[in-house]
Amino acid sequence: MRFIIQRDQLLASVQDVSKAISSRTAIPILTGMKIEASPNGITLTGSDSDISIESFIPQESDGNVYVEEIKPGSIVLQARYFSEIVRKLPEQTVEIEADANLKVIIRSGKAEFNLNGQSAEEYPQLPKLQTDDSFTMPIDLLKGMIKQTVFAVSAMETRPILTGVSVTLQGGSLHFTATDSHRLASRTIPVEASNVEFANVVIPGKSLNELYKTLDDSEETVEISVTNNQVLFQTKHLNFLSRLLDGNYPETSRLIPEQSKTVIQAKTKDLIHTIDRASLLAKEERNNVVRLTTLDNNQLEITSNSPEIGRVSEEVSVQSLDGEELKISFSAKYMLDALKAMEVEDVKINFTGAMRPFIIQPVNDDQILQLILPVRTY
Amino acid sequence: MNEQKQNKARVIFHLDMNCFYASVEMAYDPALKGKALAIAGNPEERKGIIVTSSYEARAKGVKTTMPLWKAKQLCPNLIIMRPNFNRYRQASRQIFKMLAEITPYIQPVSIDEGYLDVTEVEGNPIEIAKKLQADIQRNLHLPCSIGIAPNKFLAKMASDMKKPMGITILRKRDIPTLLWPLAIEEMYGVGTKTAEKLRKLDILTIGDLAATDSYVLKRLLGINGERLKNRANGIDPSPVDPEAVNEFKSIGSSQTLPEDTVNERELKQLIQVLADNVEKRIKRKQAAALSLQLTIRYHDRKTITRSKKLYEYIDSKNEIVSIALEMLQSHWNGEPIRLLGITLQDVEEKKNIAQQLDIFSYEKEEGKEKISAVIEKLTKKYGENPFKVLTEEKQENEPRTSFQKDFLDDYKK
Numbered sequence: 001m002r003f004i005i006q007r008d009q010l011l012a013s014v015q016d017v018s019k020a021i022s023s024r025t026a027i028p029i030l031t032g033m034k035i036e037a038s039p040n041g042i043t044l045t046g047s048d049s050d051i052s053i054e055s056f057i058p059q060e061s062d063g064n065v066y067v068e069e070i071k072p073g074s075i076v077l078q079a080r081y082f083s084e085i086v087r088k089l090p091e092q093t094v095e096i097e098a099d100a101n102l103k104v105i106i107r108s109g110k111a112e113f114n115l116n117g118q119s120a121e122e123y124p125q126l127p128k129l130q131t132d133d134s135f136t137m138p139i140d141l142l143k144g145m146i147k148q149t150v151f152a153v154s155a156m157e158t159r160p161i162l163t164g165v166s167v168t169l170q171g172g173s174l175h176f177t178a179t180d181s182h183r184l185a186s187r188t189i190p191v192e193a194s195n196v197e198f199a200n201v202v203i204p205g206k207s208l209n210e211l212y213k214t215l216d217d218s219e220e221t222v223e224i225s226v227t228n229n230q231v232l233f234q235t236k237h238l239n240f241l242s243r244l245l246d247g248n249y250p251e252t253s254r255l256i257p258e259q260s261k262t263v264i265q266a267k268t269k270d271l272i273h274t275i276d277r278a279s280l281l282a283k284e285e286r287n288n289v290v291r292l293t294t295l296d297n298n299q300l301e302i303t304s305n306s307p308e309i310g311r312v313s314e315e316v317s318v319q320s321l322d323g324e325e326l327k328i329s330f331s332a333k334y335m336l337d338a339l340k341a342m343e344v345e346d347v348k349i350n351f352t353g354a355m356r357p358f359i360i361q362p363v364n365d366d367q368i369l370q371l372i373l374p375v376r377t378y
Numbered sequence: 379m380n381e382q383k384q385n386k387a388r389v390i391f392h393l394d395m396n397c398f399y400a401s402v403e404m405a406y407d408p409a410l411k412g413k414a415l416a417i418a419g420n421p422e423e424r425k426g427i428i429v430t431s432s433y434e435a436r437a438k439g440v441k442t443t444m445p446l447w448k449a450k451q452l453c454p455n456l457i458i459m460r461p462n463f464n465r466y467r468q469a470s471r472q473i474f475k476m477l478a479e480i481t482p483y484i485q486p487v488s489i490d491e492g493y494l495d496v497t498e499v500e501g502n503p504i505e506i507a508k509k510l511q512a513d514i515q516r517n518l519h520l521p522c523s524i525g526i527a528p529n530k531f532l533a534k535m536a537s538d539m540k541k542p543m544g545i546t547i548l549r550k551r552d553i554p555t556l557l558w559p560l561a562i563e564e565m566y567g568v569g570t571k572t573a574e575k576l577r578k579l580d581i582l583t584i585g586d587l588a589a590t591d592s593y594v595l596k597r598l599l600g601i602n603g604e605r606l607k608n609r610a611n612g613i614d615p616s617p618v619d620p621e622a623v624n625e626f627k628s629i630g631s632s633q634t635l636p637e638d639t640v641n642e643r644e645l646k647q648l649i650q651v652l653a654d655n656v657e658k659r660i661k662r663k664q665a666a667a668l669s670l671q672l673t674i675r676y677h678d679r680k681t682i683t684r685s686k687k688l689y690e691y692i693d694s695k696n697e698i699v700s701i702a703l704e705m706l707q708s709h710w711n712g713e714p715i716r717l718l719g720i721t722l723q724d725v726e727e728k729k730n731i732a733q734q735l736d737i738f739s740y741e742k743e744e745g746k747e748k749i750s751a752v753i754e755k756l757t758k759k760y761g762e763n764p765f766k767v768l769t770e771e772k773q774e775n776e777p778r779t780s781f782q783k784d785f786l787d788d789y790k791k
Contacts, residue, residue: 355735
């Protein structure tokens with residue numbers, strides 16, 4: 001195997017693929033990165049057996065030549081060393097050559113690295129997805145959905161299914177839900193997928209976080225294919241494969257209250273800043289609790305109290321405040337996460353009582369929903 | 379707190395029950411009186427060690443923590459009994475009730491010892507002590523020793539000086555003659571490790587310690603060095619704190635296996651048992667914990683402890699088991715295990731915890747809220763809460779060890 005490649009293109013691909021590679025893995029060869037040269041271009045592969053990422057660097061694209069003098073072949077290199085080397089090479093072009101004894105030479109300018117490779121035949125075959133159940137959506141929309149939901153997955157392994165984001169596609173709308181059982185984030189968008197429908201697909205939160213980082217912000221589209229136990233995200237030059245979580249995602253739609261007793265409309269930023277300030281005195285190990293009290297004249301009071309530290313209170317004006325009086329305590333962290341994920345100027349909050357979940361949504365958009373369970377203070 | 383008292387010379391008692399478990403057994407079955415009696419962990423298994431013994435057994439050389447077989451060698455007609463913790467707990471509770479009749483300033487330290495601040499109590503302290511000792515002997519048939527001193531440390535040292543049924547007064551002016559000649563390991567607060575360190579500096583008696591430069595001690599033992607030096611000089615400002623028993627920061631349970639094992643099923647079973655134990659104890663305290671510590675002792679006695687900070691407070695057996703198992707998986711090196719221990723740390727009473735509601739169960743909590751609203755209303759109407767929380771309390775098997783202290787405030791109930 002031999003080829004000469006543009007360092008920038010190689011580096012970008014190496015960095016993408018590295019996201020799937022873990023230094024702690026049950027299969028030793030998975031600490032390596034597979035490099036495959038074919039006449040069309042170079043494919044890099046990394047995997048930790050939960051996530052696999054394949055990045056393709058075409059020989060040429062839009063008239064730009066990225067790879068030259070390709071002699072097909074393949075090799076596996078220690079990912080840790082390979083990515084550091086590529087990052088620090090001196091020149092814009094890199095020559096990589098592997099011989100039959102798995103000896104690899106990397107040359108750039110006057111630098112030359114001799115590395116020991118491993119046979120690509122020992123690298124596990126990535127599962128080939130055989131499915132017609134695929135649909136396409138814009139990358140930026142997918143990234144938005146991930147960002148607005150994935151933060152709410154559970155960090156605890158006590159209920160493994162909740163460490164994932166539940167994805168359903170039904171009646172032309174794609175729906176993401178994540179909950180750690182204390183708060184819930186969901187987002188719905190319409191997609192043009194006439195004949196595909198699925199439910200109970202649960203993608204690990206970790207996979208979606210990596211996918212988010214791997215996908216470029218672009219106008220391009222991503223094709224999503226789902227099977228029983230895998231999901232594949234394909235862009236022009238990238239294949240991102242993740243296993244799915246086993247088990248049934250709990251039914252959450254019935255948990256979302258439909259009525260409300262107290263309704264607030266407010267500027268998102270005002271709420272964020274006030275709650276952020278109040279949380280300065282809220283102790284993390286006690287759930288970061290802040291208290292919201294409704295006052296007259298469209299005013300709220302946000303307070304927090306830690307006996308050992310001190311007390312803070314601040315009044316904040318809202319645009320409207322309707323319904324019953326309310327005193328409610330909740331985690332400042334959950335509230336801030338939800339408000340920040342919204343990315344809108346105005347939000348409305350529907351409360352249903354001090355001991356019941358409340359819902360935060362953009363004022364004129366019910367496709368984004370953040371739900372938070374309050375904190376019971378004794 | 380008690381500012382007035384701080385200025386005035388204080389009178390502190392340390393009450394120490396003599397051979398407590400053995401004495402309780404003898405009170406229960408007078409036929410045992412005058413015989414060599416030992417209470418041992420578990421006579422059948424190898425974890426059987428002497429927990430306590432009567433003076434008759436001690437005369438033959440039987441000591442606490444000695445393995446059973448060795449004790450039997452020294453004293454062939456030793457009577458060995460399993461501990462009946464419920465008996466001891468009951469006796470303990472009665473003793474502390476008697477103390478509470480003298481003064482509210484009681485600090486229980488363990489099942490069989492405690493401090494009293496009798497500064498404010500009218501009467502001659504020696505007479506009070508004599509009467510207390512006689513009352514305990516008459517009502518419960520149990521012997522005790524009492525130390526009388528101006529602070530807790532000296533009182534503790536004093537109660538140790540004459541056993542059984544001693545009453546010892548240790549005044550400040552007695553320190554050079556009574557306290558300083560004692561070997562350093564006799565000093566309360568100096569364990570074997572500390573004693574070893576001190577001996578290296580030629581500090582062999584409490585008097586030596588009293589005369590050592592505090593800078594040297596601070597370098598050697600940190601802040602505790604200074605505290606020990608002060609105590610050696612008869613200075614101990616710590617108050618008798620009745621609330622100290624409520625400041626529990628951890629609740630733990632550990633157990634040695636019958637045999638060293640790598641059998642995962644056995645280890646899992648043990649974890650179930652330990653979790654069951656700590657669950658009972660933490661529920662009794664109406665508390666919950668934010669960290670869990672797992673102790674693994676291997677066949678070669680090498681011991682590791684690992685703690686994990688949790689995301690939310692836990693108090694149920696299931697949660698404890700699942701976290702303990704997860705930790706065992708990640709920290710066990712596969713070698714045979716001799717002992718496992720589970721300790722809940724960062725324990726907080728539930729009333730101080732803000733409880734994050736759960737989407738899958740909040741409706742239950744909401745129900746409770748309605749109940750408490752009703753209770754509040756009725757309380758306002760009738761002046762006092764007409765309802766009582768019935769706590770299910772299994773008397774059997776509880777407490778399980780002499781180290782656990784979560785029942786020491788029972789005398790208040």
